Amino acid sequence: MRKFILATAALVVVSSAAQAEDLKMATLPSNLPQAVVMATFANIVSSQLSDLNIEVAAGGAATAHMMEVGRGNLDMSMTSPVVWNLMKGGKAMYSKQEEAPTLADSVQLLMWFPYGQYHFAVRADSDIQTLDDMEGASVFLGPTGGGAWNAAYGWVKATTGLDAKEGDFEAIDANWITGYQSFLDGTIDMYVTGCIDPCGPFLQITETESIRFVGPEDATGEAVDKYLGKFRYRDYIPANAYDNQANDSEVISLNTAVGIAVNANVSEETVYNITRAFWENIDQVTSDAPWAKSLSLEYAATPQGGITFHPGAARFYMEAGAM
Numbered sequence: 449m450r451k452f453i454l455a456t457a458a459l460v461v462v463s464s465a466a467q468a469e470d471l472k473m474a475t476l477p478s479n480l481p482q483a484v485v486m487a488t489f490a491n492i493v494s495s496q497l498s499d500l501n502i503e504v505a506a507g508g509a510a511t512a513h514m515m516e517v518g519r520g521n522l523d524m525s526m527t528s529p530v531v532w533n534l535m536k537g538g539k540a541m542y543s544k545q546e547e548a549p550t551l552a553d554s555v556q557l558l559m560w561f562p563y564g565q566y567h568f569a570v571r572a573d574s575d576i577q578t579l580d581d582m583e584g585a586s587v588f589l590g591p592t593g594g595g596a597w598n599a600a601y602g603w604v605k606a607t608t609g610l611d612a613k614e615g616d617f618e619a620i621d622a623n624w625i626t627g628y629q630s631f632l633d634g635t636i637d638m639y640v641t642g643c644i645d646p647c648g649p650f651l652q653i654t655e656t657e658s659i660r661f662v663g664p665e666d667a668t669g670e671a672v673d674k675y676l677g678k679f680r681y682r683d684y685i686p687a688n689a690y691d692n693q694a695n696d697s698e699v700i701s702l703n704t705a706v707g708i709a710v711n712a713n714v715s716e717e718t719v720y721n722i723t724r725a726f727w728e729n730i731d732q733v734t735s736d737a738p739w740a741k742s743l744s745l746e747y748a749a750t751p752q753g754g755i756t757f758h759p760g761a762a763r764f765y766m767e768a769g770a771m
């Protein structure tokens with residue numbers, strides 16, 4: 449009998465199989481929607497493959513996890529086309545990590561799924577009506593130096609010209625858990641995270657408080673198009689997604705793809721079986737999970753960025769007609 453455990457600090461899938469293959473996966477903190485997607489993936493796969501165990505540790509940043517996948521210390525982690533390209537190019541958060549470009553070659557892809565719209569949230573009584581009003585505000589953009597931080601920072605700068613690095617507003621230095629708690633405690637003005645509505649962090653907040661999601665006054669122009677590039681795109685946060693949401697119309701924001709990365713040395717047969725087990729049993733995901741509706745074979749198998757699909761995953765997608 450298999451057992452699946454989801455906790456704040458760690459998530460573990462346990463098997464009673466005597467000689468099962470063990471794989472290690474790392475995700476974001478377990479309260480974040482992307483971690484839930486990956487945990488569900490691990491649960492479905494492990495429930496279907498009696499000769500395989502997936503141990504999932506929740507916490508930390510995907511940018512660091514990808515380095516460990518490249519080193520072979522982890523078998524799977526979250527990735528994105530933007531962050532993988534930065535890793536391969538030794539840029540941004542990887543600029544001081546000399547081995548990053550080489551390690552990127554050992555980081556391959558199992559599947560893509562939508563990250564979710566970036567939500568820039570303030571309390572309903574805040575003076576911040578748009579992102580252009582953020583000057584002087586205290587904001588959690590994401591863990592400093594991580595992919596989410598860079599995406600949120602870049603969107604604000606491209607659409608408003610405000611730059612946290614120049615002191616136009618304060619981007620607090622915190623991890624996901626501390627940043628969220630800071631907003632709950634009322635010690636910061638804005639909390640930013642990406643998710644598909646309705647999602648856990650905002651369901652919790654709106655049980656007791658009213659919030660507003662804010663976007664820029666203008667999301668067009670050369671600077672915005674350059675920032676979005678090939679792998680980010682404009683998307684909208686719907687009105688009335690939460691009971692205590694002050695917005696009466698949709699709010700423009702951005703979205704991107706994220707995916708499950710896998711070490712290139714995991715065998716083709718193992719990755720093929722994992723990929724097949726998930727997609728052939730995707731109906732196990734409850735219809736109440738909003739992100740489940742956004743999953744599709746076509747999205748999962750679409751080439752994005754320079755990262756290559758693991759041969760085992762590619763083999764399944766070709767058999768399924770998605771590649």
